[in-house]
Amino acid sequence: MTKNIKLLLAEDGTALGQIVKESLETRDFEVVLCHDGEKAFEKYQTEYPELLVLDVMMPKKDGFTLAKEIRAIDDTIPIIFLTAKSQPADVVEGFSIGGNDYLKKPFSMEELIVRIHNLLKRTKVQKTATIIEIGNYTFNFPKQQLRYNNEDTVQLTHREAHLLFHLVQNKNQVLDRSLILNKLWGTDDFFSTRSMDVFITKLRKKLKKDESIKIINVRGFGYKLTV
The missing domain is CATH 1.10.10.10 (Winged helix-like DNA-binding domain superfamily/Winged helix DNA-binding domain)
Incomplete structure (x- = not known):
């Protein structure tokens, strides 16, 4: 049996978060849902997700701050930002922090899923170079x-x-x-x-x-x- 890919979804909108979670679960993803940045960081440390989907505007800790903290200890995990902010400067900041992709709200679930699969494929290729004999x-x-x-x-x-x-x-x-x-x-x-x-x-x-x-x-x- 193939192990489901575990994602960490941080989205402060209760309804949107639940919709995205349920949609991803119907595609055989395992989803850990959090509604603020502090809880998301806790779950990142304990749940070992393989990809992060982070809302930029969240209480307690925003998505950019959360990504900075995670990038300080993890260079490899893929990060997708979700945001209603559409200014080019915001997009540039997201990528400069270490984000791998940036999806503007409102978005379609199909587009999010395609982007997730593309990131996971790229990460899988990178992983083959990081299995090391010691x-x-x-x-x-x-x-x-x-x-x-x-x-x-x-x-x-x-x-x-x-x-x-x-x-x-x-x-x-x-x-x-x-x-x-x-x-x-x-x-x-x-x-x-x-x-x-x-x-x-x-x-x-x-x-x-x-x-x-x-x-x-x-x-x-x-x-x-x-x-």
Whole structure:
């Protein structure tokens, strides 16, 4: 049985949100619906959606702010903005934040579904380049999973997956601490540095079954992944 694609839909309009949710579910999508940006961010962190459909004008946290926060920890998840704002500057801002598509209200469900499928196809092509062998582990970056010897699978958090991805991309080289802190945490202050150290410890534990894999602390500079 094919697993349904899980979408996170953030739409403050109760009626519109329910209509879009039910329409997508009839096309075999699994939809997590939220009516404000704060709840949407919570669900993004716990539900592991494969695509986001975000209303721009929402209470508590608007769609652009939400997208900025998600892009700080996740470079890959597709984002479609829904908005009644039609000024070119708004469209430009949406794409500059990291949106992949922009649909103006009112819109047809068929158009939304076509755009979703197109984005998912493009993402699927990109995913094939981000399944990486690390010693006896297979690292599926888009799914945020580590599999040991094609048997045991461990789920990573968004930040763990992105940190490991950057370590792998710089394998056998020092990954500059300040650069990666600014990219993934948005700052390289003391508290972010301590947070990164915690994530490094977690990754070491999840990679410990292969003793040839080391994440070395290069004091004063950063970390180095060796295999």
